[in-house]
Amino acid sequence: MEGTDRTGLRAQTSHAEASTRHTPSLTEPVRTCVGCRATDSRSALLRVVAGGQGDLVPDLRRCLPGRGAWLHPTGDCFDLAVRRRAFGRALRVSTPLDTSAVAEWIATHEQATVRTKGNRQNL
Numbered sequence: 071m072e073g074t075d076r077t078g079l080r081a082q083t084s085h086a087e088a089s090t091r092h093t094p095s096l097t098e099p100v101r102t103c104v105g106c107r108a109t110d111s112r113s114a115l116l117r118v119v120a121g122g123q124g125d126l127v128p129d130l131r132r133c134l135p136g137r138g139a140w141l142h143p144t145g146d147c148f149d150l151a152v153r154r155r156a157f158g159r160a161l162r163v164s165t166p167l168d169t170s171a172v173a174e175w176i177a178t179h180e181q182a183t184v185r186t187k188g189n190r191q192n193l
């Protein structure tokens with residue numbers, strides 16, 4: 071059994087350069103909006119996928135399998151994407167997609183966020 075204590079003189083090896091070069095990117099991964107074509111962080115965009123019945127469904131948890139298209143959850147970007155048929159292109163679907171589920175989701179989502187604009191009373 072060797073119980074010798076080896077602390078001491080060799081502890082000062084230079085470690086100084088290790089941490090400067092590799093800066094892991096702390097920024098969120100970005101995606102391109104299929105509507106306005108701007109890039110934004112994943113959390114700012116809505117992921118949509120083809121639902122299998124020729125319909126487009128919002129992938130709120132961003133975990134559905136298959137190709138996804140990313141979109142700002144706004145009516146403007148949605149309109150642009152529909153007009154350009156960007157969903158079909160992004161999802162590699164050649165048939166027209168039924169976008170009503172996503173349109174509906176965006177409509178309700180927008181209403182919820184655009185509270186500050188007018189003081190309209192909801193009766």
Ligand SMILES: [Zn+2]
Nearest residue numbers: 103106142147
């Ligand atoms: Zn957009």
